[in-house]
Amino acid sequence: MWGTYWEWDARLTSVLILFLMYLGLMALWRAVEDPSRAARAAAVLTLVGALNLPIIKFSVDWWNTLHQPASVMRMGGSTLDKAFLIPLLVMAVAFTLLFVTLHLAAMRNEILRRRVRSLQMMQASRVAFSSGVGTGSREENASKGAA
Numbered sequence: 045m046w047g048t049y050w051e052w053d054a055r056l057t058s059v060l061i062l063f064l065m066y067l068g069l070m071a072l073w074r075a076v077e078d079p080s081r082a083a084r085a086a087a088v089l090t091l092v093g094a095l096n097l098p099i100i101k102f103s104v105d106w107w108n109t110l111h112q113p114a115s116v117m118r119m120g121g122s123t124l125d126k127a128f129l130i131p132l133l134v135m136a137v138a139f140t141l142l143f144v145t146l147h148l149a150a151m152r153n154e155i156l157r158r159r160v161r162s163l164q165m166m167q168a169s170r171v172a173f174s175s176g177v178g179t180g181s182r183e184e185n186a187s188k189g190a191a
Contacts, residue, residue: 053110054103058096065093
């Protein structure tokens with residue numbers, strides 16, 4: 045098993061499927077011009093990809109694979125020594141808090157970016173409306189400027 049290019053292990057294969065869905069998500073996001081339509085399509089694909097997560101998690105319990113079964117979250121308790129388990133749990137909590145913080149910052153930045161874009165569009169429409177651009181013919185606009 046070791047030293048082979050690819051082994052059709054359940055966990056490896058399900059993670060490969062998730063990776064391919066992630067690449068498809070990035071391609072879908074870039075392919076759609078309208079940001080709101082792209083976000084909606086990406087959200088649907090993300091929900092479909094989330095169905096693969098329990099398969100990845102429980103693949104070592106469901107099928108006889110290369111990977112060992114769970115050693116931290118088990119019915120009979122953890123098989124890890126406390127010298128390994130405590131730092132593992134502390135870092136898991138720390139990275140979860142870091143992820144939540146960075147995700148909230150990214151959401152705030154996206155909200156601000158969309159607000160700035162909508163204000164720019166409103167300003168452009170006000171300027172276009174007040175200058176009369178796009179209304180009437182060229183002769184009418186020229187006569188307004190001469191008067």
